[in-house]
Amino acid sequence: MARNRIKPQGGFELTAWYFMRISGLMLVFLAVGHLFIMHIANNVENINYAFVAGRWANPRTGWIWRLWDMSMIALAMFHGFNGLRQILDEHVHGAKARVAMHTTLWAVMTTLLVLGTYAIWMFQVDKAYVEQFKAMNSGAGSHASVK
Amino acid sequence: MSTILPEPHAYRPGKLARLKEGLRYQGGIGQWSWLLHRVTGVGILIFLIIHVLDTFFVVFNPALYDHTVAIYGGVFGGQYFWPLRWAFRLAELGLMATVLYHAINGVRVILFDFWSEGCKYQKESFVAVLIVFLALMVPAAVVVILPLASSPDHMVKVPANTPNP
Structure with missing residues (x-):
């Protein structure tokens, strides 16, 4: 039979409990939408x-992405690492x-959050690189090289 | 509805006690859906750590980023390896299945917490989770696996490393 659910009674753990549920619901849309x-x-x-450059550096929609x-x-970092903490709390004594x-x-x-935040907001397109890449990969002729 | 349960009895030393504690719901759908939720959660976190690191390449080395994502398409060191492409396609499907299960079962867990009758229907709601999972996963699998029927559009060639200004 179904038993009562365990819910923290207060403090950090209750905040974390609510955070896991709210961030989880938001991630259903953000992460599944991303996939x-x-x-x-x-x-x-x-x-x-x-x-990536076409998304992040788009003059109209870049800020949305x-x-x-x-x-x-x-949300994913706090949700994921808090989840791992909860698992490890039960096994590390x-x-x-x-x-x-x-x-x-x-x-x-x-560290990961700082790296990700830096990448998202400091990204600038290396236009010379993109041109070079497109020139090297244009045309269907390169298909023949795949065996 | 919420109560503090007594300290779990299985916080004892010993591998057997640990295992019993790990499988604390004594079998059944409730235990396995809970265990699968944990395993998928840890799996997603491991992927996420790799994904944040590889995406970080875009700000300091575009060529390194393109070399890395070309591996996902089966191109490594300028050569195409079809098993590499197949492996990444199947892993992609596995990632989607993992995230979808964690997302849908997560909604089920939230229903237990905020709807007092929710726990009574834990078995029925797990069947609902499976139905929603399959309804989304089957078409997704077709879309993800179908490109394997034909060879990739083109061989990716990556320019020599140019430092990002």
Whole structure:
């Protein structure tokens, strides 16, 4: 039979409990939408530097994609690392090991979030590179090289 | 509805006790859907760490980014390897299945928390999760796997490394 659900009674754990549910619902749209755009609407083999540049550096819609990706990475990082913390909290019992585990999780999460935030907002198109890439890959003739 | 349950009895040393604690719901749909939710969650997080790192290449080395994503299409070191392309296609499908299960089952978990009758229908709602999962996953699988029937559009050639200004 169904038992009562466990819900934290207050403090950080209750905040985390609500955060996991709210961010989870938002990620259903952000992450599943991202997968749909990248893997169903587009062929994943056509994703390259020029494709990323066309999204992030688009003068009209670029800010929407940057905002989408920023929300997604921030929510996913906190959601994912908090989920991993909850799992490891049940399996890591030593006091020192717990401190080390929490410190590592926070450090890795912060590093990834900083890298992602930097990439999303500091991105500038290397136009010379894109031109060179397009010149090298234009024409159907290169198809023949695939055996 | 929420209550604090007593400290779980299985917080004891020993591998057997750990295993029992890991499978705490004594079998059944509730336990396996919970375990699958955890496993898919960790799987998505591992992918996400790799994905953030490879996408970071776009800001400091466009050529490195293009070399990396070309591997996903089966092109490595300027040569095309079809098993590489197949492996990444299947992994892509696995990633989609993993995210979809975690998303749909996550909504089920939220229903348990905010709808007091929700837990009574945990088995029925898991069947609903499976139906929604398959309804989305079958067409997605067709779209993802179909390109494997033909060779890639073109061989990707990546320009020599140019530092991003």
